[in-house]
Amino acid sequence: MLTTWVVEPTCLPLVRRRCHGCAAERFRTSGKFRVNAHHKLLDAWLLVLCTGCGDTAKLTVLERVPVRSVRPELLDRLQHNDPGLAAELLQDPVLQRRNRIALDWDGAWRLDTGGSDHLDREVIDVEVRFTARIPVRPVRLIAEGCGLSRAEVERLITEEKLVSAVRLSGRVTGGFTFTLKR
Numbered sequence: 001m002l003t004t005w006v007v008e009p010t011c012l013p014l015v016r017r018r019c020h021g022c023a024a025e026r027f028r029t030s031g032k033f034r035v036n037a038h039h040k041l042l043d044a045w046l047l048v049l050c051t052g053c054g055d056t057a058k059l060t061v062l063e064r065v066p067v068r069s070v071r072p073e074l075l076d077r078l079q080h081n082d083p084g085l086a087a088e089l090l091q092d093p094v095l096q097r098r099n100r101i102a103l104d105w106d107g108a109w110r111l112d113t114g115g116s117d118h119l120d121r122e123v124i125d126v127e128v129r130f131t132a133r134i135p136v137r138p139v140r141l142i143a144e145g146c147g148l149s150r151a152e153v154e155r156l157i158t159e160e161k162l163v164s165a166v167r168l169s170g171r172v173t174g175g176f177t178f179t180l181k182r
Contacts, residue, residue, distance in 0.1 A: 002177075003124065005145055006112045008131040012087055014104040015048050017057070024052030026104060029090065031083045034058065035075075042067050044078050046089055059099045061089060091133050109134045113145045124180040135171040138164070142178065156180065 015027040027048035036043045042065050045058035061078070062070065077085045089095050090103060109132075128141060142162065143153045156162035157169075164178035 001125065003126045004114065005126055005128045005141070006131060007109055007128065007134055007136060007141065008112060009087070009105075009109050009134065011108050012083075012090065013108045013134075014051070014106075015059070015090070016102040016104050017048075017100070019050040019052055019055060019057070021055045022050065022053040024050050026051045027057060029086055030056075031086045032081045033061070033078045033086075035078050037067065038064070040067050041065065042070055042075075046086055059089075059095065059101065061095065087132070105134050105136070109136070111141060111144055122182055124182075125177065126180070127175065127177045129175045130173060133173040135173050137171055138166065138168045138176065138178070142168075142180070146180065 012029045012031070015029060016025055017027055018025055019027070027050055030047045030049055032047045034045045034047060042062055043060075044062040046061055048057050048059060049055070050057065067075075074085075096102065124146075126145070128138075139150055139153050139157075142148070143150045146153075148156075153162065161181045162168070162178060164176060166172060166176040168178070
């Protein structure tokens with residue numbers, strides 16, 4: 001029987017970027033946007049706050065875009081500081097590259113295993129799904145979900161009692177399956 005685990009965010013991740021004021025390396029997302037119009041061109045930024053000094057920095061969302069080319073529902077969400085839009089935009093690889101940022105997901109996600117009734121079975125087949133692009137090591141997920149230490153999970157991998165189609169030693173941001181034989 002296939003068991004489904006879900007990795008889901010609990011809050012917005014921190015933004016990794018150096019502060020010009022205090023040289024701290026983490027920013028908290030305020031969830032607020034600033035929209036500015038220059039005649040028929042539009043700029044939009046997502047505002048982030050330094051965790052060290054509290055200074056505000058702007059992450060470029062739109063830059064000198066003709067107003068008519070912006071979808072009305074996007075413009076409405078920007079003007080009303082939609083927190084869902086902030087979460088979507090933070091995970092956009094284009095926005096991350098443009099602003100030279102990375103996301104720090106430490107403490108901003110949780111693993112929902114649906115209970116522990118599957119742990120007493122001899123063979124466990126698990127499908128892991130992600131509701132957001134959260135980079136996590138599969139070894140950490142398996143250890144947390146099965147109540148094992150990471151060293152124990154590594155031992156099971158080398159003994160080929162824990163198998164998966166994906167490489168379990170790196171980080172993943174998308175779904176995968178694994179089988180654990182005890």
